[in-house]
Amino acid sequence: xxxxxxxxxxxxxxxxxxxxxxxxxxxxxxxxxxxxxxxxxxxxxxxxxxxxxxxxxxxxxxxxxxxxxxxxxxxxxxxxxxxxxxxxxxxxxxxxxxxxxxxxxxxxxxxxxxxxxxxxxxxxxxxxxxxxxxxxxxxxxxxxxxxxxxxxxxxxxxxxxxxxxxxxxxxxxxxxxxxxxxxxxxxxxxxxxxxxxxxxxxxxxxxxxxxxxxxxxxxxxxxxxxxxxxxxxxxxxxxxxxxxxxxxxxxxxxxxxxxxxxxxxxxxxxxxxxxxxxxxxxxxxxxxxxxxxxxxxxxxxxxxxxxxxxxxxxxxxxxxxxxxxxxxxxxx
Amino acid sequence: xxxxxxxxxxxxxxxxxxxxxxxxxxxxxxxxxxxxxxxxxxxxxxxxxxxxxxxxxxxxxxxxxxxxxxxxxxxxxxxxxxxxxxxxxxxxxxxxxxxxxxxxxxxxxxxxxxxxxxxxxxxxxxxxxxxxxxxxxxxxxxxxxxxxxxxxxxxxxxxxxxxxxxxxxxxxxxxxxxxxxxxxxxxxxxxxxxxxxxxxxxxxxxxxxxxxxxxxxxxxxxxxxxxxxxxxxxxxxxxxxxxxxxxxxxxxxxxxxxxxxxxxxxxxxxxxxxxxxxxxxxxxxxxxxxxxxxxxxxxxxxxxxxxxxxxxxxxxxxxxxxxxxxxxxxxx
Numbered sequence: 001x002x003x004x005x006x007x008x009x010x011x012x013x014x015x016x017x018x019x020x021x022x023x024x025x026x027x028x029x030x031x032x033x034x035x036x037x038x039x040x041x042x043x044x045x046x047x048x049x050x051x052x053x054x055x056x057x058x059x060x061x062x063x064x065x066x067x068x069x070x071x072x073x074x075x076x077x078x079x080x081x082x083x084x085x086x087x088x089x090x091x092x093x094x095x096x097x098x099x100x101x102x103x104x105x106x107x108x109x110x111x112x113x114x115x116x117x118x119x120x121x122x123x124x125x126x127x128x129x130x131x132x133x134x135x136x137x138x139x140x141x142x143x144x145x146x147x148x149x150x151x152x153x154x155x156x157x158x159x160x161x162x163x164x165x166x167x168x169x170x171x172x173x174x175x176x177x178x179x180x181x182x183x184x185x186x187x188x189x190x191x192x193x194x195x196x197x198x199x200x201x202x203x204x205x206x207x208x209x210x211x212x213x214x215x216x217x218x219x220x221x222x223x224x225x226x227x228x229x230x231x232x233x234x235x236x237x238x239x240x241x242x243x244x245x246x247x248x249x250x251x252x253x254x255x256x257x258x259x260x261x262x263x264x265x266x267x268x269x270x271x272x273x274x275x276x277x278x279x280x281x282x283x284x285x286x287x288x289x290x291x292x293x294x295x296x297x298x299x300x301x302x303x304x305x306x307x308x309x310x311x312x313x314x315x316x317x318x319x320x321x322x323x324x325x326x327x328x329x330x331x332x
Numbered sequence: 333x334x335x336x337x338x339x340x341x342x343x344x345x346x347x348x349x350x351x352x353x354x355x356x357x358x359x360x361x362x363x364x365x366x367x368x369x370x371x372x373x374x375x376x377x378x379x380x381x382x383x384x385x386x387x388x389x390x391x392x393x394x395x396x397x398x399x400x401x402x403x404x405x406x407x408x409x410x411x412x413x414x415x416x417x418x419x420x421x422x423x424x425x426x427x428x429x430x431x432x433x434x435x436x437x438x439x440x441x442x443x444x445x446x447x448x449x450x451x452x453x454x455x456x457x458x459x460x461x462x463x464x465x466x467x468x469x470x471x472x473x474x475x476x477x478x479x480x481x482x483x484x485x486x487x488x489x490x491x492x493x494x495x496x497x498x499x500x501x502x503x504x505x506x507x508x509x510x511x512x513x514x515x516x517x518x519x520x521x522x523x524x525x526x527x528x529x530x531x532x533x534x535x536x537x538x539x540x541x542x543x544x545x546x547x548x549x550x551x552x553x554x555x556x557x558x559x560x561x562x563x564x565x566x567x568x569x570x571x572x573x574x575x576x577x578x579x580x581x582x583x584x585x586x587x588x589x590x591x592x593x594x595x596x597x598x599x600x601x602x603x604x605x606x607x608x609x610x611x612x613x614x615x616x617x618x619x620x621x622x623x624x625x626x627x628x629x630x631x632x633x634x635x636x637x638x639x640x641x642x643x644x645x646x647x648x649x650x651x652x653x654x655x656x657x658x659x660x661x662x663x664x
């Protein structure tokens with residue numbers, strides 16, 4: 001009988017992640033119990049937030065351990081169903097983890113329309129897209145004409161945030177870590193401006209890009225980029241805190257941003273953290289909106305694809321090093 | 333003719349404030365023009381936020397200069413009125429500055445009821461009380477049963493915040509800088525608990541005092557105390573950022589608090605700065621509520637009084653050193 005292939009956490013990283021922090025192994029094929037489905041993974045998505053999940057108790061995702069299967073979300077084909085609600089042959093999204101086969105209770109998988117593009121399901125219609133949608137619209141609350149700034153703007157969440165802000169009539173400025181990413185944001189995705197935080201003249205360029213200051217800052221990074229944005233906030237500005245990618249891939253998180261809380265007081269700024277799961281009862285509306293925007297061309301999802309389960313660790317390393325764009329997907 | 337006495341800023345402090353940063357001088361008696369009133373200062377209030385006003389552009393209060401009159405709010409008697417709306421002999425609150433006599437356009441003074449206690453007008457019914465009221469109720473939004481924590485809890489704003497939170501059915505914990513202040517908060521003002529941040533066991537005592545974590549944290553301090561509170565916030569908690577007293581009396585503000593933005597994300601915490609002036613159209617309602625609470629004994633304003641204009645600099649030094657309680661008032 002076929003064996004299952006899995007990627008395990010070989011060791012908890014103490015500094016920058018390396019692909020050697022993972023190892024492949026063969027495992028017995030899992031078997032579906034009554035009420036469960038056996039799934040063959042078609043594609044996985046990897047997000048920077050998963051790096052936080054390797055820092056033990058530091059994250060909302062729970063404590064990880066060396067020797068355990070690496071967790072993650074995927075799109076899968078149901079190869080055997082023992083649940084009435086999910087036919088064999090269905091396409092589903094599921095918390096597959098990094099493995100070729102997995103079993104799940106029927107209530108833990110989400111049926112997808114036949115023919116759904118896995119990258120779309122994992123990206124713009126998955127957690128990344130939903131995070132962008134609710135974080136921007138419900139926490140940031142942009143108004144037409146507002147200046148919206150997003151960090152990690154070429155990333156899985158950021159590139160969607162900027163485009164939704166454009167759809168809502170805002171002036172949109174992206175912050176990314178490379179000039180080619182900045183060009184892509186402006187030339188391909190319609191951002192009004194984009195600045196690389198690695199540019200030696202970042203401060204002055206960022207100031208020039210935000211002449212009316214910042215009404216909404218969508219923060220994926222924390223750290224020095226957050227600090228720079230704090231000093232550019234407009235009165236009554238909102239900061240949606242989504243993630244802390246600047247602090248994930250290190251064992252020594254830096255100090256907090258200067259200006260907290262002084263600048264929040266002076267400019268009456270609201271800074272609010274959120275997790276997308278809190279909006280779960282409204283996912284369907286968000287998916288309808290975003291499907292419509294994708295269909296009419298106003299929202300262009302970007303994907304960086306890797307091929308083969310054994311490439312997943314390297315894909316994760318590339319993602320954290322800032323060498324991917326949009327949603328990072330591993331097809332299997 | 334009588335001369336005016338004034339306290340000038342002699343030099344902008346570069347570290348901890350000293351009374352030698354001020355100087356007394358005599359000045360010509362001011363004269364009221366048409367539409368103005370000539371006021372004799374009865375009492376001044378001093379707030380920690382005024383220290384920020386001596387740091388140049390760092391504050392919302394505008395840039396100060398050596399050689400200028402020290403600004404501030406006072407209660408005054410109108411000794412000559414050339415404005416129909418303000419009778420001679422009225423008691424008013426006004427931005428008198430630190431001087432014995434001042435002139436103001438009628439629209440810049442606020443008529444007080446005859447017989448109003450100046451300390452009450454400057455404290456619980458003045459900017460301090462209004463700041464506590466709107467910051468707690470509108471930014472913090474406490475619910476009955478919530479745990480509310482306030483820093484600089486024995487200070488002009490903090491001691492009112494805690495009592496309003498008690499009136500709203502919350503469990504209230506104060507953070508102050510001395511054991512006798514903590515005892516006063518619990519024994520006299522009805523706080524449920526109070527902890528000194530100077531206690532070597534502050535961390536464990538603070539944890540014990542907040543067994544259900546913190547729903548609302550009213551921050552007057554910033555710095556390490558804010559950082560400690562961030563690590564104790566409950567899911568969905570709110571932080572009302574009112575001031576940064578830990579950073580005022582120094583020329584080298586520290587780094588921002590660790591945990592920003594990571595802890596805001598993990599616990600979905602909202603952190604929001606405010607200035608009381610944004611609520612000006614609702615001051616009267618707040619004053620009615622607080623007058624009622626003072627009358628029925630549920631809100632007990634505390635005042636530390638100094639006597640004589642020449643004592644104002646030392647009163648300011650004492651305030652910043654944490655040696656005053658409640659509203660600091662200088663009677664003249």
